[in-house]
Amino acid sequence: MTTLGHDAVQASSVPSSPLLPGRRPARRRTELGLIVLAAGLTGGLYALAGAGRAGALPANIIPFLIVILVLLLVGHVAMRILAPEADPVLLPVAGLLNGVGYVFIARLSTAEASAQALWSTIGMTAFVITLVAVRRARDLARYRYTWGALGFLLLLLPLVPGLGEDINGARLWIHLGSHEFQPGQLAELVLAIFFAAALIERAEQLSRGTRRLGRMLIVDPKYLAPVLLAWGLSLLIFLAENDLGSSFLFFAMFLGMLWIATGRSSYLLFGGGLFLGGSSFALTAIGHAKLRVQSWLHPFAHPDTSGYQILQGLFAIANGGLLGTGPGESNAAVIPYASSDMIFAVVAEEIGLAGVTALLAGYLLLVGTGLRIALRCEDPFEKLLAAGLSLIIGIQTFVIVGGVTRLIPLTGITLPFVAYGGSSLITFYILLALLVRISDTTARQGFPVLLAGSQRVQAGANEALPRDSQ
Template identity: 50%
Template sequence: MTTLDPSPARRRRRTSPRRTTELGLLVLGALITVGAYVLASLGKTATIPPHTFAFLAVVVGLGLAAHMATRVFAPDADPILLPLVALLNGLGYVFIARLNYKLASLQSVWTALGVGAYIGTLALVRRSRDLERYRYLLAVAGLGLMLAPLAPVVGRTINGARLWVRMAGVSFQPVELAKIALAIFFASYFVEKRNVLSEPTLRVGNRLLPDPRPMGPVLLAWGLSMVVMTAERDIGFSLLFFVMFIAMLWVSTGRVAYLMVGAVLFLLGAFLAVHLFGHVHERITIWLNPWPYRDRSGYQIVQAQYALGSGGLAGSGLGLGRPQVIPVVASDFIFAAIGEELGLLGTSAIIFSFMLFVGAGLRTALRARSEFAGLLAAGVTAVIGFQAFFIMAGVVRLLPLTGVTLPFVAYGGSSLIANYILLALLQRISAESSRQRVTIPSR
C-alpha cells in the first residue's frame, strides 16, 4: 500500500471548518476579555474606560494575527488550543490592568512579543522532526540558559531568587527559554535510547535485569536540579525541570520503575533541601502553618487565603475586591485575585481551561506521526500543565509555594514568550498529526 498526502487545495478545504471554529472561539474570547475589562473599570472607578474600542481592536488584532499564521502555516492544527490561550492571556491582562496599570502596559508589550514569537516559530519550524538535528546544541544552550543568572555581571537576585539576567536595561528569566531547549533535547534523547532505557538487558546469572546505567540520566537530572536550587535559591524551576524529565522518561519507556525512582529522589531532595537551605525550610514552615508568621514571612500566603475565602462562590465582582493588598499579586498570586473577585466559579473556569489545554495536548501526543513528535508534545503539555498546577496548588496551600508563574495569566514577559513558543510547537505537531492520508493500493 502506498500513502500520499492530499493536495494542498484539498487539505485547505478539509481544514477550513477547524479554522472557522478557532476563529469563532477567538471572537468569543475577545468579547469575554473586553467585557471583563469594562466591568473591572466600572467596579474600580464606576466609569467605562474611554479607550474600550481601542482595547477591543488590539485584542482582536492580536488574535487575528495568530489565527492567520495558524491558518497559513499549520492549517490542520487543533482548533481549541489557541482560543484557550487567548482567553487565559486576556483575562490575565484584565486582572493585571486592574491591579497595576504600569505592569499592564508592559504586559501588553510582552503579549505582542509572545504572539510574534508564536508566529515566528510556526513559520520557521515547518517540520517538528527537523528539531532533532539540533538536540545537542539545544542541550548545551539549555544548560547555559539555566546557569546564566549565576554570571557575576548580568545575573540579578530578585525576591531572594537568582533567576534573572539584566541586559540592555531589560530583565528576563533565561530559565524560561531553557525549558524549551531541554524539552526538545529530552524528547530526542529518549527516542534514541528508548530500547536501552526500557528493555532488561543486563544478565545476572540466569535472569535478565534492567541495566542500571540508564539510570544515569535520572541521577544527573536530579543532581542538576539540586545544584540549580542551591545556587539560584529557587524551588519552582528546579522542581519543574525534574518533573518534566521524569514524566517524559516514563512516557517514552512505559516503565513505572522510573516514576518510583523519581519519587524517591524527589523525597530525598526535599528532605535535604529542608534541612540544608533556610529559604526552603521557611517555605515549608509557612505552608504548614502560616498564621504565626502572618505579619512577617507568612503575610503573603495569609492574605491570599483571606482573598480566596472572601470570594465565596461568585466573588465580590470585578474591580470590587482588595487583592492589591497581597504582595507581588500580579505575578505570584494572580490566582488568588481571580478567586476573590470571581469566586469559586472563576477559579474553576481557569482550572477547567488548563484541563482542556492538557487534554488537547495529550491528544496531540497520542496522534503524533513520530515518536519524537509525540514525546515532545507530551513534554510541552507536561511543562505547562505542571507549572499551572504547582502555582495554583501553592496559592490554595495544597503544596508549598514554588515561585513559578501561572502560564499565560500572570505577569511575566519571559514566561509569556516561552509559553507562546511552546504553544507553537504543540500546534505544529497537532497539524502534522491531524493531516489525513489518502491510501492507494500498490500494484
C-alpha cells in the first residue's frame, strides 16, 4: 500500500528508467529474507518438536533445513524469472504454513511425514509448472467451459462406481493406482476459474435483471437459475458424497463470487435462505448429518462415540493453554485424524493460544494479500478470480478451525497448507501460483501506464493510495 505509493513516487522521480531500478530486486529481496525467516522458524520448531518427543535434537535437522530452504528457493527463483513483480509475501507465508504443518505431521507419524515431504515437493513443482504454463491469468477465461466441465467431473468423480471409495462414511476419495486422491479440492479451484469467467461474462445481466415487486427491486427469477443450480449441486455433493465441508465450501464460494461480481445483496439473502433451508432439511432428515449436529451441540452426550473426536480435540486445545505444551510434548496421538482433519487441535495444544494466533494471522495475511491483489487488479476476470481464490483460503480455514473448536459443526476438510494430504497441498500450491501470477501481471501492467507520464502517475498513485490504505 504505502510501498506502492512510495514506489510510484520513486518511479515518477526517475521517469527515464525503463526498468524501474530498485523495485524488482527489492520485492524479491524481501521475499528472500522472508523465506530465510520461514525456513529458520520451521527448523527451530522441528528441532523443538524432536527434542520434546525423543528428548534429543533430531539427527536430520541440518538436512531438513536444507530441504526446506531449497524447496522455497526453487519457488523463489522461479518467481524471479517468471513473476518478478509478484507480491513477496505469498510464497514465504505459504512455505511457513507448509513447514509448520510438516513439523506437526512428522511429530505424529514418520510415514505420513515422508509422504507429506513428497507432496510438498510435488506441490512446489506444481507451483512452478503453473507459473510456467499460465503466463497470463486472463487467458484461463478462454477455456471457461472446459474448466466448468472438468470441475463438475472432478466433483462427481467419487460417485463413479469402482473408482470412488467410501472413507468414514464420506465418498470423496478416488483411487488412482495405489493412491487415494480427493478430487473435491482440485474441483474447488477449477470451478473458481469457471465461476470467475462465467460470472464476469454475465455480470451485467445478472446485476440488471431485476423486477419491481411493490416498492422492492428483486432479481428476476430467471437469473436465479445459476444460484439454484449451484445449490442443487452442492446438495448433491452433500447427499451423495456425504461431504458437508466441500458442499458448504462450494456453495459459499459460488455465492461470494456471485455477490462480488454483481454487488446484489439479494443473491446473498436468497442463497443464504437456500442454504439454511437445505441444511435444516439435511440435518433433520439425514442420519450422517444429524449425527454431526448432535456431536456438535451435545458432544458430552456420547463422549466415547460420536462426541469422541470433537471432545479429544477440545481437551487438546484446552490443554494447550496460553503457551502450549511445547512441540512434540503432547499426547496428540489419541485424537482421531490428528494429522489431517484435527491437526489444528494438535497445533493448538502444542504451541498454545500464542502459536495458533500467529498461525491464524498467517492465514489472514494470505487472504488479505490475495484480496489486495484482487483490489489492485484491473482485469475483471482476474479480479474476481483472485477474490474467489482468497475466499477459498479464508472460508476453508474458518470452516475447519471453527469445526475443531466447536464453533460450527465439524466437517472433514483440510487446513490449507498445514494438514496432511497431497490433494489439498497440490491444489493450494496451484492456487498460490495463480495469485502470484495475477499479482505479477497487475504490477507489470501498472508500470508502463504509470511511466507514460507524470500526470497519470500522480493520478494512479492518488487512486491507489486511498484505496489501499483504507
